[in-house]
Amino acid sequence: MKKIKPVPLASIVVALFLLISSLYYLLIQSEEIPLVPFWMGGLLVCTVLISASALALNRNADDRTRVVWTRGRFLPLAADLVYFLAVFLLVFSGRIRPDLEFEFLGLSAVFTYDLVLPFLVLLASFLVIKDSINLLYGYSTRGREVLVFSMVRLSAVFTLLLLGGIISIILYKGIGAISWEFLTQPHFRLGQEGGISTCIEGSFWLVMGAMLISAPLGVGAAIYLNEYSKRTGLKRIVTIAVGCLNGVPSVVYGLFGLAFLVATFGISLLSGSIILGLMNLPTIILTSQEALKSVPNSLREGSVALGATKWQTVWKVVIPSALPGVLTGMIIGVARAAGETAPIMWTAVTFSATPVHMFYGVIPDVTQPVNNLCYHLLNLIYFLGAWDVETKAWGTALVLLALVLIINMVAILVRNHYRKKISW
Amino acid sequence: MYQSKILMAAPKKSPLLNRRIREQIIESSFFFAAITSILVMVLIFYFLIHESFSAFMEVGIFNLLFGQKWHSAGNIFGMAPIIVGSTMVTLLALIINIFVGVPLAIYLSELAGPRIRSVLKPAIELLAGVPSIVYGFLGVLILVVYLEKSFDMLTGRSILAGSILLGIMFIPALTTICEDALRAVPKEFKEGSLALGATRWQTVRRVTLPAASSGIISAVVLNVGNIIGETMAALLVVGNVARLPSPIFDVFDQSAIFTSVIAGEMGEVPHGSMHYHALFAVGFVLLVIVTVLNISADFVRAAIKKKFGEY
Secondary structure, eight states: OOSOOHHHHHHHHHHHHHHHHHHHHHHHOOSOOTTHHHHHHHHHHHHHHHHHHHHTTTTTOOTTTOOOOOHHHHHHHHHHHHHHHHHHHHHHTTSSOTTOEEOOTTOSOOEEHHHHHHHHHHHHHHHHHHHHHHHHTTTOHHHHHHHHHHHHHHHHHHHHHHHHHHHHHHHHHHTTTOOHHHHHSOEETTTTEEOOHHHHHHHHHHHHHHHHHHHHHHHHHHHIIIIIOOOHHHHHHHHHHHHHHHHSOHHHHHHHHHHHTHHHHOSSHHHHHHHHHHHHHHHHHHHHHHHHHTSOHHHHHHHHHTTOOHHHHIIIIIHHHHHHHHHHHHHHHHHHHHHOOTTTTTTTBOSSOOOOOEETTTEEOTTSOBOOHHHHHHHHHHHTTTSSOHHHHHHHHHHHHHHHHHHHHHHHHHHHHHHHHOOO | OOOOSHHHHOSOOHHHHHHHHHHHHHHHHHHHHHHHHHHHHHHHHHHHHHHHHHHHHHHOHHHHHHOSOEETTTTEEOOHHHHHHHHHHHHHHHHHHHHHHHHHHHIIIIISOHHHHHHHHHHHHHHTTSOHHHHHHHIIIIIHHHHHHHTTOSOSOSHHHHHHHHHHHTHHHHHHHHHHHHHTSOHHHHHHHHHTTOOHHHHIIIIIHHHTHHHHHHHHHHHHHHHHHOOHHHHHHSBOOOSOOSSTTOTTSOBOOHHHHHHHHTTTSOTTSHHHHHHHHHHHHHHHHHHHHHHHHHHHHHHHHHHHOOO
């Protein structure tokens, strides 16, 4: 089997051309597809190549390497060949023309030429690759492995392109809006002019407030669960509650805040901070617990053996050793709180530019509503059709994304740094 | 276990007593912190039930849950369109999510070399943190426009747009957990399989995936909860029109899901009106669904572990 078979390889090359070009035309949705003759030629070539290599499969084979044409092998191959010919004939006979349009089963979509044809060709190219690889390896398990793993690799490439594309398009479109004025001035005329300084300020204080609430409660809860708790029943209930809280949708937190806090504190920085803090609680408890669990028991035992009390042990030994993990959790919490919109929509924010009022220049007035980056972006999205805010919206999205990604990156770096450094 | 017994036997009384009181105070404050999460959970349930109670009473539980029409101006509140919309969006999104997320996890844990992994893994973790409003923004400006053009739709805001966006959004979340589950499978399992002459793919399929299935399935269940509960991105792209799609499988129709109805309409309703209470009822149903999913994810994990044995 060492001999390389040129025929299936050639069809793979043709199929790759079909794959890339059809994907391109599927994405750009152009009315004219100049490549159609090449696609049809390619399909025909692939059909011939695949049939030829299927016929020649057992040519030089002895009993050991002979491929048996079971029904599971033959029928899919035949179906694929029929499919290629069908696509070719449909285009050749003019059934699929540039003015093709049809509706289907009452769906509220119209399927047009520039969608249908690239899709059919894309599907065909996948089938060609599948059959060619199977033929190349003589339907062995090795061929199956190559086939599956190349699909897996393809999905990895797809994700990377997609997610890389998301970041680069925001960077590309948003960078034009960024200027010193944009970052240091409040917005006016419904966000069409000015910048986002009050939003950055408001987001900052909301996140700070949230951390002030969630950090002590979260770390305290984790310490209790990991160091103090002897009652396994209580521990189990708390663990279940934390798991559930972690899954509660952010909009439900918003409703909770609306019913619970707004009646008491009004729409204010305080209400928003409390809601964001409570929302962050499970993240911080879970990550801190992880960190505390990784501190080996010998450290605690050593400390207690020296006569330290429980609290002294926790404060002087356990917390310092678990600090990197706990910090990572907190930083992730900061990033999460900065990116949330739904919990604060009705509890803390206003759209009109309001700088945070400060007492003595340092203490923010917590009873006033604030601006917020996410909420600002939401409003700009609502205004997109009506007012000229698109550039500002891209700029806001870029600032928000950059802030959140940088904070997350710091968390990952802190974790990786200490993971390498600490060895018990 | 390592509680200091010396304290009890110590001769001097007063400083040690202080010390013990201090320890007690500290312990009880930690105890308070620990039960906060129970308290918050109870409070959330209490307030959602409290605020939605009158809606359930006045509209009727059955009518509210399964009524065919959600028409807030006419004070008609039936959640069937929302439930159907949510189910379709979630299922489609989940399909996209699994078909990309699980292979990516397999790639990361089985195929990628250490260098690629050390770049790819943090990149994916980073992307899990992209705020949902940013996804929504891109969805409105890119995905919706693309779908509108390619399917000649009246508006690109549709169930399809919502599910594509949500499916993509939660790829990193699924991949991270699945990859951890795949990596937790002991090396001996794989080596045993390879030593028997199985190819790497046969090993992955017959040994690694089944052994990691508890983690993968509970990750999927958790992701269902994430997708149902995602708000801002969904709000911006599903169209937020609460009516049953006709025909019922029309994924190109506009729709509304639990979160989008709440987030889209809550801003305008007068406090205390029937509409307000009905929106809380939607929130309550959502909360119950998500909580059930979360608890069942735990049970699934435990049940599968029991079946395959611990390792």
